[in-house]
Structures are given as structure tokens and as C-alpha cells.
Amino acid sequence: MVSRSLHEIFYAESVAVVGASANETKRGYRAVATLLRDRYEGKIYPVNPKLNSVLGIKCYHDILEIQDDIDIALITTPGESVADILEKCGKKNVKGAVIISGGFGELGTKGRQKEREIAAIAAEYNIRIIGPNTSGMISLYNRLNLAGIPDVPKGNIALLSQSGNVALHIITESGLRSEMGFSYYVGVGNEADIRFHEYLKYFEEDPHTKAIVMYVEGMRDGRSFLQQAYQTTRKKPIVLLKSGRSATGMRSAGSHTGSLAGISEVSRTAFRRAGIITIDNLDELYPVTETLASLPPLDKNRVAILADGGGHATVAADMLSDYGVDIPQLNEKTQQRLSEILPPNASLKNPVDVAGGTDENPSIFADCAKVILNDPSIDGLLIVGLFGGYSIRFADKLRFMEEDAAHQMGKLVKKIEKPIILQSLYTLKNTHALELLRYYGIPVYESLGIACKCVSSLSQYGRYLHHTQRRPVHFVLNWGQKSKSECIEIIKKARSEGRGALLETEAKQIIALHKAPVVEEKIATDAEQAVKLAKKIGGKVVLKIVSQDILHKSDAGGVKVNLETEDEVRAAFDKIISNVKEYKPEADIKGCLVSPMADKGVEIIIGTKIDDQFGPVIMVGLGGILVEVLKDVAFRVLPITRTSAKGMLSDIKSAPILDGVRGEPPVDKNAIVNLLLTVSEIIEAYPDIQEMDLNPVIARNDGLSIVDARIILKKEQIDE
């Protein structure tokens, strides 16, 4: 059975309001009232066993009493009642349900069980669910407002939010400050059925939607979301605020590579790579979306600033620079043309400061804009200062010239396909000139910070679209695809012995079987054997304890390095054994691993973990101290391609070290990239693996050495 399309829900022609109410503070009252107020053209069926009418409309005592077909049901009754109501909806062939009711997954384990129950009922009857625990849904082009929020402006932004108040915030802001409105609002709720990626897919193809804005607290299926976002962002911008950065924070972790970053770092990178514009400050969420929905993105990253005062120009230049936006000098010809328009003391290079040149005629702003945007080295324009308020600041008659300028700039943007964003001190006065700019799709902001953020978002999105052609979509995990039977045996053996982690030797064996370079090492069970193995290796050696009970070998005194003579090796062996026995008397000791000392090089650390939202992710960092003290690491969602492995290396701040600093030769980056790909392959091959940890790996000019390796298994065996 194919799931119903979301279209059937957004464009429902009849709605049952289950839990309709006559009490005006109740949700079930506001729902009916809002539908009437917004002049919904479909049929409305209030349902409440105790009422005969609501707001003058006949009220049914039971959903089954309704004779006509019902497309969707809005359910506002207490959580316990939802399962029964859904059953009835199923019998009535209802296509979708918007479940406001709470008391499900948000309450923990018990609630999750109830949620699975209602999801199962819905699946049985092919009812699509929005929610539960949602603040509602609005389909503006169907005048279908099931969120009880009045006066939602219609427009081209699709809004997905997991907080009703944040949705209210964004909708209110839109009404007060912009000409742009919404195509849909969905309170996504607990995602019992319809998940984020399905909404994305719908909006991607929807003709009313130009941009998507999202407030996310937690996703049920981050991986499918990424997969979909990769497609959607090629056509329409997605702007997203993910909250809960601080609460999740650093994870308390058993594995020291896994513990290096909270989920936020993983999501930030994953979202960025999928072309999503992420926002940290709620104040910027709507403006950035509005800008991306209204204006062409920047072709390149080169912006001009036009100001009627040095102060605003300088502050804007500082902020755009912070965002990495280029503010290049205007070319000679452009400067020449500007000099013909502006007074002699004007600054012509960029930022352009009109230096009083508009005081008596603000329409000169439009002349300057035309000259500047015709400069081929400029991709967009930020105008800052007093425009829109010249009639207030200087003389009333100036407003007609401002309005003329607004018309000219509006048409200029359409014609030349380069964006203009305007910051005005007089935004709150909303003069006609500012209204006109908005009419033409030029956003107007009071805040300089927000205006600059919007410019930077046009740049970020433009750059993404430039690069997107060569970027593959790669979030499908083909579990087990490249597995090897020897490796499966190793894992089975560990399981059968009740071990939750592989021995170092086993981990390295798996790596070797996947063709990454691992030095041959043997276990010595007594000191004399250690001496013999050391002699065979030649040069300096390292001894490391091998025991399933010792996870952190150094802490247990289980590692001795730099051993050269027979005596040193013998003494080290005995010392390790006695250290470990003291550290953990019950430890099952298999012996000591004898390995050659790795040559000097750059220390690398590679780790994987299972992220709550995205599943397996991989991390790489440089040098023990750089990782441990400075947390300088890069993440990717697995599996990775060669391109993303390379990208990881350049994401690290300390990356220049790999290219050789202070006369050191560059290390073999290709070998690191290959090792990252091997790790990716191993994780994909064995779903049993919870975490893998190569720490340290020594990278040199002529290759690399994996000095230590750890693999931790999932608590329960996976059959996939």
C-alpha cells in the first residue's frame, strides 16, 4: 500500500474538528473560529459528544455520525482518546489527522509505546498523521488554518516548527515587518508518521513555495532528512535553526574520541554540506528566509556597501568581513561614474559613502545603485543608513524622491538579477518608500546585524549552488555490503566470549583485511618470547598489554615504549604484567603485543560513533594535543566519499601542519584519505560496530602507521 500524498492533507476539502468547543479559551473553539474567519471553502464538521452546535455550525456527537466524506480530522482531545478516534477515522476513510493532543513520545518510554500504537492504527487505515504533540497546520492556499493563529500572511515560505511559540514568533514577525508570507505552516510535533524529509520533498515540488524555514528540536530520522535536503536545496533554499546545542553539549563518553564534541558539531557540518543555511540566533531566522525567498543568490561573494554615513559603512564592512564576504574595490570606471554623481568628498572605493550627496536628493541612491551593480566585479549591494527617512530627518518633500528611488531600485534588481538589501534607521516608520522596496522584493531591515547576515546567506547559498553539480548524494548505508567472512568470525568470537570490545590485535586484523597498512605484530606470552619477537623486529619496540579487561592501556601501566636492549624488553614485559595485575587483579591477560616503534611524524586520530540523529559518523583530528586541548576536529556522516574524506582534512584548523610547517616535509595525505575510506568501509560492513578508534595514527611523508586501534561492539548483536 502506497502512503497517501501530503497533497491530500494540505488540500483537504473537508475537516472534522474532534474536540470542538464552545469555550473561547479552548483550542477546539479557536480551531473552528479560525477556519470561519479565514473563510475556509471546504466543509467543517465540529465533533463533541456534548454539543449540538459550535459557532452556529452543526456539531456531531461522534465522527461516525457524519454522513459525508471527511478528508482530514483535527484532534484536540486528551491523549488517551486518540487511539479510539483514529480507529473511527479509519472506518470513515479519513485521509489525514492533525493530532494536537500530547501525552506521547515527549513523555518518555511509556509515551513512545502509545505513539507506536497510534502510528500502527494510522498505518492500518492509511491515515497520514501530523504530530502528535503538534501546534497544528496551516495550508494558506487552501485557507485551511488548523493552528488557531489568526492573520497569517499568505506568501511563499513554508514553515516547519517543533515549537508553537517559535512559529507564532516567526508568523508575527512576518506580519509586522515584511511583505512576504507563508505557503504552509506545519507543527511537525513528534513525527509519529510524517517526518521532516517528507515535508521537504513536498515543498520542493510545490509551486507556492520558494523557501523553507525550519525550527528543529530533534529529528527522528536525520539521515533521510539529509538525503532529501541534498535534493531540495538544489531547487529551493532551506533555512534551519536547530536548538538544544547547549543541553546536549559534550557527551559523557567512554571512548575518548567520541567524547570530543556534542551533536551540534556533527549536525552543523552535515547541514552545511547539504546546502542548508543554519542559523543560531532566532532573530535572524525569518529575515534570512525572506531574503532567500525574495532575491537571487550572489553569483560570487563580492558585495558593495552604499552608505550615507561613514559610521554605518564601517560597521557594515566589519560585520560582512566577519562573515567572510568580500568587499572588493570598485573598478576605475565605476568610481569615475560615481564621481560624476557624488560630491568631491564622497568615498568611491567600497564602501561608498555619499558624504551628504543625497541630503537634498535621495533618488541619487538609485543612480549609485545602478552604477555599482553594473560593475562586473560586484554581485550584490547592501545599502545602509537613513534611506526611507529622508522626509523625517531632512525635509518632507524628499519623500517623493525616495519613492522614485525605490521604484528604480526595485526594477533594477529584477533586470540585472543582482540583489539589493537595505538597512534603514527608519524601518519602524515604514514610510511609503520602504513599502515600495518591499513590494519589489527588496527586504528592509532595521538591524544592521540582520541585514549583514542576510547578505552573507545570499553568498553562502550562491556558493553552494555553484558547487552542487559535482557533489554526490551519499547517505545510504549498504550494511554488510563489503564485509569479509574472516572479520565476521572475529566479531562472532568476541561475542561468544562475552566481550564488548575487540582486542587491539583483532581490531588491527580487521583493518588489515580491509587493506589498510598495519604492521605485523605478535603477542608474547612471556618475557623471553617478547625478547625474541623484539629481536626479530629489530630497532626499538613497544610493548602493550593485551587483555579484554583493559580498555585504556596506558592508564593501567600497560604500555612501554622506546625499548632497545634485551634487558629493557624483559624488564618492560614484567613491569607491564605486574602493573596490570595491580590495576585490575581479575584481568584476563593474554600477553603483550610487541610492535616496532613508529617513526616520527604527525599524530592523527580517527574515530567513529553512532550519532542519535544521523547514525554512524566519523571524526578526524590532528596530533594528540591539538585534539585533546584545542578540540580541533572534523566530522562527517558515514559513509564518506574520497571527496568528503579530503574535505575533512581541509576542515581541520591545524590542516597546514599536514602540508609541512617549519621545514618538515608534507605528510602523505592520500594515505590518510585512504585510511578514512577504509574506516568508512569497515563501519558499513559490520553493523555490529558501535565505535572504532584509531589513536594515534602516525602520518609521515612515506605513509602512515596505525599505532593503536580499538573497536567497541554494540550492546546487542545486529542481524542486518
Next chain:
Amino acid sequence: MVSRSLHEIFYAESVAVVGASANETKRGYRAVATLLRDRYEGKIYPVNPKLNSVLGIKCYHDILEIQDDIDIALITTPGESVADILEKCGKKNVKGAVIISGGFGELGTKGRQKEREIAAIAAEYNIRIIGPNTSGMISLYNRLNLAGIPDVPKGNIALLSQSGNVALHIITESGLRSEMGFSYYVGVGNEADIRFHEYLKYFEEDPHTKAIVMYVEGMRDGRSFLQQAYQTTRKKPIVLLKSGRSATGMRSAGSHTGSLAGISEVSRTAFRRAGIITIDNLDELYPVTETLASLPPLDKNRVAILADGGGHATVAADMLSDYGVDIPQLNEKTQQRLSEILPPNASLKNPVDVAGGTDENPSIFADCAKVILNDPSIDGLLIVGLFGGYSIRFADKLRFMEEDAAHQMGKLVKKIEKPIILQSLYTLKNTHALELLRYYGIPVYESLGIACKCVSSLSQYGRYLHHTQRRPVHFVLNWGQKSKSECIEIIKKARSEGRGALLETEAKQIIALHKAPVVEEKIATDAEQAVKLAKKIGGKVVLKIVSQDILHKSDAGGVKVNLETEDEVRAAFDKIISNVKEYKPEADIKGCLVSPMADKGVEIIIGTKIDDQFGPVIMVGLGGILVEVLKDVAFRVLPITRTSAKGMLSDIKSAPILDGVRGEPPVDKNAIVNLLLTVSEIIEAYPDIQEMDLNPVIARNDGLSIVDARIILKKEQIDE
């Protein structure tokens, strides 16, 4: 002659407007009009050779025609005329001049000369100058508005700005969005006479001023400003936006330590240490000042969030965490009390989410606020969400309950002396409840980002006041005080030989004479002497070229390390000489310095430079790679105390390395601190030094080795 106090200018009882005009777009018209409109109570004397009256007031043809005494003159005429006018002002015994006219220092060298000329005239007649190139001055409590900006609200904030438009921005914002106004506005201009620090000093003692807000583009005397700010911030908060971060950027530098950071990093640290709240985003400048002027700072750093929706609460928690503000759990008793007020599904820990508990009675916000602020582990409260708009969102009658809550919270803040800041979605509606909060000095912001920034500023200022007692004022450079005659001789000798830099040996000699540990090293003039010196040292040695013509020894192939045998030393000597001869055939080679190889340890780099605004500054960083690749350094304005030297070490992100990571012993931090103090002493002792550079210094557990040292002299000899 003692300069006149600023008081005589701010409280002038008569004003001459030189350049008064009858044309309403002109500054000279607006000046007179604004004085009349603001009902200035002193006497107004328009001056213009061509007019007999302006706005109904008698106009004089020349300032000397005026019979009465004149306190101050506003000069709006072209720059060329200013010197003459000032002469006349001097003859009329005018006390101060506000010089709007441009054409001075802002135009470069020639303008600077003209500026010095007018400063000299002013000094001769004891006229104090505001400007030139200022947008004017307003003294609100004297109704003296010489800035031509109408409707400036009176209050307790003193505003200093180097941009007229930024001043207009802040004043407009204040009028639209707050109940707080200004005590003074000064367009500081070019600081020809009165500089930033003098204004600070005045405001510090002024009874009308509670906080100072500054927009700065460049300071003439950053050092005096810091000195004064240290005093002022103990009594009144200073909030400052310094623009031009990007334009100055990294300095193109000859010395590689000096080039590591632009001026902004230096000023940021210097301002922070002086207790100044620095702001990067113009949007935050006024709100933060308003908050600091209205509310008590946070006693400690512990804040509670009270919200009527999970979304806003989570986003606020994220942002406050980003600012380093603690959001601790409320204690058991507080949670218990809240549970008695709020519904069962409310979150009680912190953030507190009322979960619908205020929907029917928003006065419960005040009850919650009382309970929360009585928790001894909480120092302040941020309320976020819909408060102030319950009548709009839910039902009209709720507004009376909101107003009740506003009264209660206003009185609570006064009584308990802990701040409340409120973010409301309905700020723009400015309902009576929000107006009441402002009346009580509780700021209300629409922006969640700004509200959080304000909370963090209360925390920052509170922490500063806690620490300020033990912090000495230390920006006085006692040039030459601890100089030593041997060192002066070394510098003289270099000067006499026409050298702009000292030899490494000379630099080390100066360091040794100032009692820092320098290993004894000698210069070998031929290979055999090098072998002899190496033998005497014993162990491995380093050979380094000694030549005044080679600044970067490694680049010239002038350094060989790790030399052990006689042959190695001999070969190294010859190779260095031939390398250098090839690199720079005309180089005057004095020989090779033979030094012992420094033991392993942590690499440190110490440098000094002369900052444009603050004079001598010092920098310290860790490890060649950390400094070069990651720019992980700390700055201080010189001279430094032991406390600030210690502070520098803890400011470095990689500081944990000094305490020993991965089993390494901690290094002798005290030795580094001593060396920083020695460098500070040396810079203070010899004003001839332009830059000093110790790179690298190897710090170990048992002390440190200065491996290389460089001293560059100022271009011209200094006699101080």
C-alpha cells in the same frame, strides 16, 4: 594655566552660532532652530556677516560685535575660516568651541597641520575645543542642543560618538524603544583638544550620568583612555563599539611575531581588562547600555530563564550558554514552590517553562519571578515569550493581570536587587504592561539575541566589579627608569654603526643584564674556533650566523642544529658561511654563534611591538605551530604586572599544555612569567626599542632557554 573644566562648556549660559543661516537645510539654521525648540534658557547669538536676524533673533555680523560675554561658540563655517574665528573667540574670552567644520586631520598630513594650528590658538586663549569634524554636542540638563538632532530624550546615558549617523541611530532607537534617555551627547570628532579620556573623567563624576556609551573609530591617546577607563568603570559602566576591525586587519609586518594579529585583538583585550563592555554588533550597543544603566549587575553568573514555551526557552538557553552564562538547576525548595503555582507538566528546573500555566492568568509570571529570584543560587532572571501580549494572543481581559504582574516585578527588582530582563514577541505593540516594566527600569526587547546579550553584559560587568579591587592601574610607562648603562652603550654602538637591529648576541646580552637566564654563548670567527667552543660546551651544539645584514637566519641557511662531532661542527660552520655568502654576498659576517642545544620542552614565543593607539604591547604564544598555524596568542599593553603576566598565560587557548598533557611534566610557568616581566622592564627601560622578539624560548620543568632573540630599534633615536 589650568585648562577649563568641561563643565563650563556643557553648562554654558550663552552660545554664539557662527555660520547661522536662514536656509532651513543648512546646519547653521538647524542649530538655532533646535536651541529654540528645545527651549534653551541661555542666550543665543547668531553670527553671519550677511544677515540681520535668524528665526527672529538678532544676528551679528561678527562675533566681536557682541557686547555680552559668550560662553561657547558653535562654528559651522568652512574649515579655512576656523582659525580666524577662534582668534576672535579668544579675544572675546569664549570658553569653548564646538567645531562642526571639516577639513582637518581627517584629510591627512596637510589637514593635521591645520588642526595643530587651531589647537595652538585654542591653547593660547584657553578655549576648549570639541571637534573639529564633529556632528555637535548636546547637554540635555542644560537644554543645550548643538547637534541639530530633534527630540533627544533626556535620561542618564552619556553618548560619545565619532559618527553623526551612529549617534542619530542610537538616539532614534532610544526614542522608539525605551524609557531611558541621554545626559550628554558629544560628537568627539578629531580630538584636536578634548580627548576621550577627559570626557570619561567628567561623566564619571557627573550626577546625571549612570552609564557611558561610545562609538569609536580611532583614538588619539588610547593609553590615557585606558588609564581613565580603569577608574571610571569602577563607578559606571562603559559600553563601546570600536569599528574598523576589518580595515586594519592583520598588519603587514616585517617581524613575524608582530604580524600575528591586527590591532583589534590588542584593543579587545585592553578594553576588557579595563572593565569596558565591548560590542561588535551595532544593534546591541544601545540595549546593553540601557540595561547597564537601569539594572544592578549580576552578583555572580547564575541566571534563570522563565518562558511560556519550550522553543524560546531552549533557544535562550543555547545563546546564554554561548555567552558563558550559567543556567544552574533551581534548588529543591524553589522547585517545590514553583510546582505549587504551575501545572503538573511545567518544567521546574531551569529553564522554567510554565507550560500553559499563565494562559489564563499572566500575573503568575510575577509569582514565579518572586520565587525564582528568592533562590540564593540565582542572580538574575530572563523572561522570554509572549508576556505583554496575552491580551492580544488570548483574551483582552488578561491585560489587567499583566499590568499587575508588571507592577509586582518592577517592585521586586528594586527590593531584591537582582535584575529581570524581558523579551517579548509583542514589544512593538508596546502594551501598557510593557510600558510599566520600562517605567520600573526593566528593559523590554523584541530580540531574543539582544536580550541574551544584555544578560551576559550584566554578568560581565558584575564579574569585573568583583575582581576590580585587587587590580592595579598600570598604564604609566616610566621610560628609562630601570635602564642600565651597559645596555644603553650596546644600543648606542648599534646606532653609531648605522644598524637598525641589534645582533642576537647583543640582544641576549641586554636580556642577561636584566637578570633573565641566558646561556653563555660565544662567537666563533672560523671553523676551528667553533670546534673549540663546541668542545668546551660539551654535548650537542647549534651554530647560527652572526651578521647585522641577516634578519631571518634560517631563511639564509644560517642555522645548523644538533651538531655532535668535531667534523659536524666544522662542516656546519663552513656550510653556514657559504650559504650566507650566496644568500647575500654583501653581508657583513661576524662569525657563528656556538650555543648548546636546548633540551626538549614546550616552545614559547614572546614578542613586543608599538601599537598605533596603545603604544608598546607584548604578546605571548605557545609552540611554533600553535602560533604560526592557529594564531593562539595573548596580548597585553605594557608595562605589565606579575598578575597580568600570569593572566596572559591563562588567556592562551593551548594553556593546558603548560600544565603537562599526556604524561609530560608541567613546565616552570613562573620562569615564563619572570621572562615576560623582564621583557616589559626592558621595553620600558629603552625607548629606542621598536620591537623585541624571543623566538623560540624553550620552557621546561626546570626553567627555560632563550634560543633566539631579536631587538629592532626605532627609526629615529629617542631621547626621553
